[in-house]
Amino acid sequence: MLKKFNLFHSILGIFFKNRPYDEKEVEISSEAYFVRAIKLDDIKDLLSIEREVYAGELPWTKTAFLMELQAAEPHLYLLIKKEEKTVGFIGCRIFGKDAHITNVAVLTHNQGKGIGSFLIREVLQFAKNNGCETVSLEVRISNKNAQRVYRQLGFVSNTIKPNYYTENKEDALEMILYLKEE
Numbered sequence: 001m002l003k004k005f006n007l008f009h010s011i012l013g014i015f016f017k018n019r020p021y022d023e024k025e026v027e028i029s030s031e032a033y034f035v036r037a038i039k040l041d042d043i044k045d046l047l048s049i050e051r052e053v054y055a056g057e058l059p060w061t062k063t064a065f066l067m068e069l070q071a072a073e074p075h076l077y078l079l080i081k082k083e084e085k086t087v088g089f090i091g092c093r094i095f096g097k098d099a100h101i102t103n104v105a106v107l108t109h110n111q112g113k114g115i116g117s118f119l120i121r122e123v124l125q126f127a128k129n130n131g132c133e134t135v136s137l138e139v140r141i142s143n144k145n146a147q148r149v150y151r152q153l154g155f156v157s158n159t160i161k162p163n164y165y166t167e168n169k170e171d172a173l174e175m176i177l178y179l180k181e182e
């Protein structure tokens, strides 16, 4: 039975692996949004979200986004729009059996409406489709708001990475979600 189950998942995996993300309209908390894979032309929108969310600072430069979007490893970069305006984005890259969330942000005015959780769940599905066992991320030790969102989705604290954020030497908390076969 277990072997049959594993075979079924392997076949599903071959089917879903490396499939381009199908853009779609979604409803989150009774509001309509549009989600699609990020293209190179979208980087200016991502930079402007970062500027708004991080009070003028840019954790990621244009070059950093360009490199991620063209990475050799399997990756998923998604943006979400409300009435033509990009209100959030997420990125992840797969390293072996781990899908690492590299970046996630939602415009301040649109936070607390379930958008971030929705984007993370899309990454969890992508990770499962690609045979990952875990999903991981780093978050500032002071960013309790984001940590709460991650915990609600099933992430647990792993290690502390001292002085991870170079500009203020803040520690990072690494959080991990263990994916289970359903």
Ligand SMILES: CC(C)(COP(=O)(O)OP(=O)(O)OC[C@H]1O[C@@H](n2cnc3c(N)ncnc32)[C@H](O)[C@@H]1OP(=O)(O)O)[C@@H](O)C(=O)NCCC(=O)NCCS
Residues within 6 Å of the ligand: 028, 029, 053, 104, 105, 106, 107, 110, 111, 112, 113, 114, 115, 116, 117, 118, 138, 139, 140, 143, 145, 146, 148, 149, 152
């Ligand atoms: C962290 C971040 C991405 C989360 O995105 P978000 O869209 O605000 O997250 P969600 O709305 O899914 O969840 C936030 C809260 O809203 C709640 N929520 C979810 N759906 C909701 C809804 N329909 N209505 C009201 N609240 C809702 C969640 O339960 C959660 O509640 P909590 O505050 O009690 O934990 C976002 O806050 C952000 O961009 N922060 C700044 C950048 C940042 O810190 N990025 C992470 C770096 S590691």
